[in-house]
Amino acid sequence: xxxxxxQRIEETENPAVVGLDPALAMIPQYLRQEKFEQFGKTPKxxxxxxxxxxxxxxxxVADLIPAVKPQIAMYERYGLDGLAAYLRxxxxxxxxxxxxxxxxxxxxxxxxxxxxxxxxxGVDIEGSYFDPWQEEFITINPYFGIDGIEPFLEVLxxxxxxxxxxxxxxxxxxxxxxxxxxxxxxxxxxxxxxxGRWGEGLVGESGYSKVGAVVxxxxxxxxxxxxxxxxxxxxxxxGYGAQGGKGADLKGFFDRDGRGCIVNSSRGIIAAYQxxxxxxxxxxxGPEFTQASRKAVLAMKKDLENAL
Amino acid sequence: xxxxxxQRIEETENPAVVGLDPALAMIPQYLRQEKFEQFGKTPKxxxxxxxxxxxxxxxxVADLIPAVKPQIAMYERYGLDGLAAYLRxxxxxxxxxxxxxxxxxxxxxxxxxxxxxxxxxGVDIEGSYFDPWQEEFITINPYFGIDGIEPFLEVLxxxxxxxxxxxxxxxxxxxxxxxxxxxxxxxxxxxxxxxGRWGEGLVGESGYSKVGAVVxxxxxxxxxxxxxxxxxxxxxxxGYGAQGGKGADLKGFFDRDGRGCIVNSSRGIIAAYQxxxxxxxxxxxGPEFTQASRKAVLAMKKDLENAL
Numbered sequence: 131x132x133x134x135x136x137q138r139i140e141e142t143e144n145p146a147v148v149g150l151d152p153a154l155a156m157i158p159q160y161l162r163q164e165k166f167e168q169f170g171k172t173p174k175x176x177x178x179x180x181x182x183x184x185x186x187x188x189x190x191v192a193d194l195i196p197a198v199k200p201q202i203a204m205y206e207r208y209g210l211d212g213l214a215a216y217l218r219x220x221x222x223x224x225x226x227x228x229x230x231x232x233x234x235x236x237x238x239x240x241x242x243x244x245x246x247x248x249x250x251x252g253v254d255i256e257g258s259y260f261d262p263w264q265e266e267f268i269t270i271n272p273y274f275g276i277d278g279i280e281p282f283l284e285v286l287x288x289x290x291x292x293x294x295x296x297x298x299x300x301x302x303x304x305x306x307x308x309x310x311x312x313x314x315x316x317x318x319x320x321x322x323x324x325x326g327r328w329g330e331g332l333v334g335e336s337g338y339s340k341v342g343a344v345v346x347x348x349x350x351x352x353x354x355x356x357x358x359x360x361x362x363x364x365x366x367x368x369g370y371g372a373q374g375g376k377g378a379d380l381k382g383f384f385d386r387d388g389r390g391c392i393v394n395s396s397r398g399i400i401a402a403y404q405x406x407x408x409x410x411x412x413x414x415x416g417p418e419f420t421q422a423s424r425k426a427v428l429a430m431k432k433d434l435e436n437a438l
Numbered sequence: 439x440x441x442x443x444x445q446r447i448e449e450t451e452n453p454a455v456v457g458l459d460p461a462l463a464m465i466p467q468y469l470r471q472e473k474f475e476q477f478g479k480t481p482k483x484x485x486x487x488x489x490x491x492x493x494x495x496x497x498x499v500a501d502l503i504p505a506v507k508p509q510i511a512m513y514e515r516y517g518l519d520g521l522a523a524y525l526r527x528x529x530x531x532x533x534x535x536x537x538x539x540x541x542x543x544x545x546x547x548x549x550x551x552x553x554x555x556x557x558x559x560g561v562d563i564e565g566s567y568f569d570p571w572q573e574e575f576i577t578i579n580p581y582f583g584i585d586g587i588e589p590f591l592e593v594l595x596x597x598x599x600x601x602x603x604x605x606x607x608x609x610x611x612x613x614x615x616x617x618x619x620x621x622x623x624x625x626x627x628x629x630x631x632x633x634g635r636w637g638e639g640l641v642g643e644s645g646y647s648k649v650g651a652v653v654x655x656x657x658x659x660x661x662x663x664x665x666x667x668x669x670x671x672x673x674x675x676x677g678y679g680a681q682g683g684k685g686a687d688l689k690g691f692f693d694r695d696g697r698g699c700i701v702n703s704s705r706g707i708i709a710a711y712q713x714x715x716x717x718x719x720x721x722x723x724g725p726e727f728t729q730a731s732r733k734a735v736l737a738m739k740k741d742l743e744n745a746l
Contacts, residue, residue: 173563173568201546239609262518
């Protein structure tokens with residue numbers, strides 16, 4: 131799957147992933163009204179809006195991007211209805227040829243991690259196989275150390291799937307723990323070394339491992355250092371756009387061939403119409419709001435090209 | 439909710455929580471067969487087994503325990519059907535007066551954590567309020583620092599709910615990161631200090647904060663140290679029983695009045711019949727398997743009493 135992701139990036143010439151993280155405040159009024167009328171002011175209505183919102187955006191940008199990254203929390207917020215919209219979004223994205231990076235950040239002790247590993251590994255029920263989550267990559271949390279990671283590696287050894295392990299997150303307080311020096315090395319570097327080690331033996335033809343790392347765009351100097359430290363680790367880079375990361379900061383996250391990472395933008399793409407004078411606001415905009423997303427994807431592509 | 443949990447512990451005279459973490463391998467054959475016949479070998483069938491298994495156990499032990507701790511991963515493994523069984527389990531446990539500690543270990547950056555906070559805070563949909571997850575306490579992951587925690591604290595300031603933040607987990611490799619010295623102090627102590635600080639201002643009449651900590655039973659000396667370090671922080675203690683923790687190791691996790699923590703056992707209680715010669719194995723046992731769970735709860739209660 132890492133090889134397929136890299137191939138898709140080469141085909142689209144765009145190392146950008148669109149974060150499908152819908153929120154009620156992003157939904158244009160025409161769509162909001164339609165679903166509230168149909169389903170009342172309920173989680174079901176919001177879930178229907180989210181799927182329709184995502185579907186329109188996917189239709190508008192699928193030819194420009196290699197992958198999408200739905201953030202499960204945005205759907206989980208609305209319970210089972212929300213999660214049903216999450217699953218429909220994944221299925222729809224895959225039907226359009228997009229790679230799906232599911233941002234789920236799960237992590238637990240071994241026996242529990244083995245259950246979470248069903249996200250990429252599916253489940254066997256007395257000989258019948260099911261893949262209830264349909265995800266291709268997932269993000270995972272390293273706090274438990276190797277025995278919380280091993281169940282995911284076990285899946286990667288037998289299936290074309292991938293993981294991105296949190297190394298350096300993009301949020302302002304991430305340094306509260308991650309930057310602390312831990313036996314002379316910052317915590318995030320300690321985690322990085324573990325991620326590099328865990329990914330050995332899972333390197334694909336592209337030279338990159340199925341075990342990737344999350345490295346926030348908001349820490350450019352650390353990105354450079356981590357790229358050097360982890361030559362076979364592909365980076366998923368959040369924090370571009372709305373969170374403050376810029377293309378010019380990201381050169382060092384890529385390898386010498388301009389590969390090695392994929393940069394995520396969520397709000398900056400999916401809610402682009404709200405900041406683009408051409409499209410009006412949530413009250414007046416129609417389904418053409420997705421053209422603002424297309425414009426934003428093209429601008430992001432250019433911004434990343436300029437960096438390289 | 440922390441005051442209510444402590445009150446329930448006093449009423450039952452039992453600081454034990456039963457982990458409702460079902461797995462297919464624990465389900466007695468009679469129940470397995472019934473649901474497979476009804477629903478085929480599907481996630482739906484497993485979900486129906488899990489709910490029925492939980493319901494029978496709850497009925498057998500509800501008068502002895504203050505709380506249950508369903509581990510969401512065990513249900514999430516089976517997709518939306520599994521999560522529906524999770525929700526039914528929570529509703530059923532609450533209908534029996536049990537406090538529900540949902541082991542979800544979510545954690546992310548601020549905007550995403552705000553979405554996960556719906557687990558305890560519910561959602562407002564244009565003035566209509568919904569509580570899609572019905573949980574009373576949840577576990578959360580501290581890796582993101584304060585801005586990933588703040589959205590949960592915001593809920594705790596206005597609702598009777600609680601959180602347990604991972605400090606020292608019970609698994610064998612937990613020390614890989616958590617024991618590393620971070621500016622002279624082990625990572626878990628650094629996290630502990632943050633947890634203590636985050637919980638200030640949220641202390642209830644019991645003297646304990648709505649912000650608790652997860653401290654594994656498998657590290658007794660660290661439990662003593664953390665109890666001293668965090669006088670107002672209630673501990674959720676996993677790792678008892680199947681993972682190796684014993685009552686005698688846990689004295690130091692409690693305060694001088696014998697309060698301050700609740701100890702979890704999952705497999706050791708819910709799958710007790712598999713290790714109890716009186717009840718036979720999964721192939722032969724009937725619904726009386728829950729009496730093995732009741733016996734195990736009583737033995738655990740006694741083991742904890744002896745420790746105090």
